[in-house]
Amino acid sequence: MHSPEHTSLSRRAVVRTLSWTTPAVAVAAAAPAYATSVPSTGQVVVENYAIEPVDNVPTPTVEQCQQHAGITFLATRNNQPAPTTDTVTVQLPFGLTFAGGLGANVDGVTVLEVPVGRNGVVTVPAIVPTGSAGTYTVTVAYRGETTTQSVVVTPAPGEVFEIHRSTGSSTASATFSALEVSVGSAVSAGAIMGDQYTATNSAGSDQVKNGANGAVIAAGGTVRLWGRNIDAPTTAPVALKHSGTEVTGMQFVDAWTSIADNDQSTGGVAASASGNVFQWYRTGTTSGTLVVAKVSGITGTVLQVASDQTRSYVRTTTGVFSWTTATRGSSATATQILASGNVTQLDTFGYVYNGTKVGGSAIADGKLWSWGSDAKASSIALPAGATGVAKIATGSAGLMILDTAGNLWSRGVYSSDANSWTKRASDVVDFSFWGFGDIYAGGMWITTAGTAFKFFGDRTWYTPEPVTRASDRTPLSGITKTFSSDGTYLLLTSDGTVWATGGNLDNAGRNRATTLAVGSGTTTDLNVWGLHLGSNYYGGGYVLKNSAGC
Known part of the structure; x- marks a missing residue:
């Protein structure tokens, strides 16, 4: 995903990972494996x-x-x-x-x-x-x-709404709007929004990024793509096809959109649990061809997919597989980069902006693993005093973990030593995270009391602030999930309400949230993307509703 999470603007820009599409695992407290009794004879x-x-x-x-x-x-x-x-x-x-x-x-x-x-x-x-x-x-x-x-x-029928953030400077309060995407009568979780902004390059001319791309699994496991890089407007998504035949039976999907100057490319990956994996790519130009490649070399049952600019991943019951994005042809071959039958989490990042930034992390056999552009995984020691890992999130600007005792730890550009761990909070039940280059990172964490704190660092760790209601400045409560990106954040509360807030902590007063009108029914999935260049912010996301409710 990323899911969110980083400026590859993939589904994991918040988490991914793992997060929403890979729900947290609850583990019972440890206890002795036996008990003893003393009968009347005195024998134990x-x-x-x-x-x-x-x-x-x-x-x-x-x-x-x-x-x-x-x-x-x-x-x-x-x-x-x-x-x-x-x-x-x-x-x-x-x-x-x-x-x-x-x-x-x-x-x-x-x-x-x-x-x-x-x-x-x-x-x-x-x-x-x-x-x-x-x-x-x-x-x-x-x-x-x-x-x-x-x-x-498996997904149930529902509706998809695009979320659009107003474009503005760090001094302007963000406004948000929602637009329904017409993808058919049956839509499942898995959509992702891409990038959408106009920036000025060093020569002073505008670079239009023609983004706002989405991907979602629809009825029968088909995949629907839309966005200006796909040549499909919001109201008419196109079907993902391979060699002229519509792809079906998909259960997982992720996507990305480039943020580099003069690069309007986009892509993603979809897969079924049985191991049918397809990757798509397009340059984004009006003359560009949508490349769809079937990926081979993957073994085991698929549990998760992750797609970033230049590289995609699949987590299965036998390990983690990866391949460089195929920009032509109808096939691609994955290589196993982490061999284990017990990979419980995967989170990745990748984008091209002032150089290529690619990498990821995973939990395998109870250990934390990480890799960069060479896709060679190596183990990383957990923080001293940390218990087992409940969640990980990674980006080019750092790495965060939540241990099973509710402590949140980080390492990255906002630390004096990028390779050392710092405890950031306790009594945490979940968090979301994003990073940009090797410059700065941020996100949100949720406390056991159901409140959310926004955090930010750029070699200086700003004091985290609670997210408040814009109407009365009181802390927002009942939060069950957060989704974070650079300057755009979404939150879900226990009553199904979606809240949005714009700006990072280095912008005063940008922790105030407003509600989003996204139809009726139960919110079953959502995610976010965001970016700021100079003083201007851009962003959006999506919300998936289950029309029946449950």
Whole structure:
């Protein structure tokens, strides 16, 4: 994605990564793997407990807002089926709920005690996906032992709205508007906005960037592209085709748009879980050809895609694969840059502006890995005192991680030592991040209280400020997700309201947010892009609505 996140203006310009399209995993607190008792004889008896998914059960796949029943686990005690008097703790991450409102919300995680059934079988009550499409993790704990079960959520019909930010200087308050994109009756999560601005080059002449590109997965896993670089207006997106045949069955998508002078190129990647991967590219000129290449060399089940200017990535059950953007031909070959069956997160960046900036980071086998333009991954030591990693976000200007204890750490241009870690905040449940060149970076974090703080650094770390309502200057509350880019930020609150704010912390008073009118129904996905050159800001994004609601 990036998802957002960086000035490649990909889906991850906020996070990506991982973030919205790859929901957070809830993990039960660690506990002893056994218990002891002392019978009347005085002899100590060791009790052994175990919990695991029922064998040979495929990964559940369920459409957004639709109930899914039948997820089961097997609990054992002393290698025998656990008694029906025992219970297990089931945890659902944000984006999954129990049907009928069962369970209690604990710091964004839904927790429910479920009794053990006959023969040690634990049947999880029906669940309903209320979040974006992607892969979620259900966690079950039994007497200190834990196990997990993935749930793949597929998109439901909905509407896409483009978000446009007013162009203005750092002294002007940003205004935002929304425009519906006509992509058909069934639209799924995965759209991305690109770049759209006019800048003045060193010679004093205007360079029109003809951006505002989007990509979304529609009915049947088809892909719809629109934007001035694609020659498709907002009201008439075009179908992604390979060798004259429309691409179908796609489940993941990401895209990018160039910000370099005299470079109006755009591109992206779409994939199915089964490993059908397609990359597109276009120069953006009126005479340019839309290049669509099928990508080979990828193994495993696809879990995530990421596309940036010059390079794209696929995360699978066997590792991370990458390839240089194919600008011609109908095929491309990926190379594995990180081999592991346990890559849990991926976030990348890439753009061309005053030189090519390409790289990324991942969590594999519990370790943090990073790479640059050579796409050679190397491990990075975690901050001293940090617990396991809950989320990562990367960019050319730095790297941030959220540990499982809720501490936010950074390293990059806003530190005295770019290779050292600095603790920035505690009591954090989520964050979004962006960077520009090796110059500056920023983003937002969300506290356990549901408030958001905007942060910014350019070798000086500015004092973070809470996001407030523009109407009365009171802190915005109930925030569940943030999406950050250079000077343009979106927020989602627990009641489904989308808020927007413009400007960075080096612009006084730019932490004030206003609401966006983006139709009815439930917000199921959104993202942001933004950029500022000199004193002028440009930006936008998209919001995906589920018309049915759930």
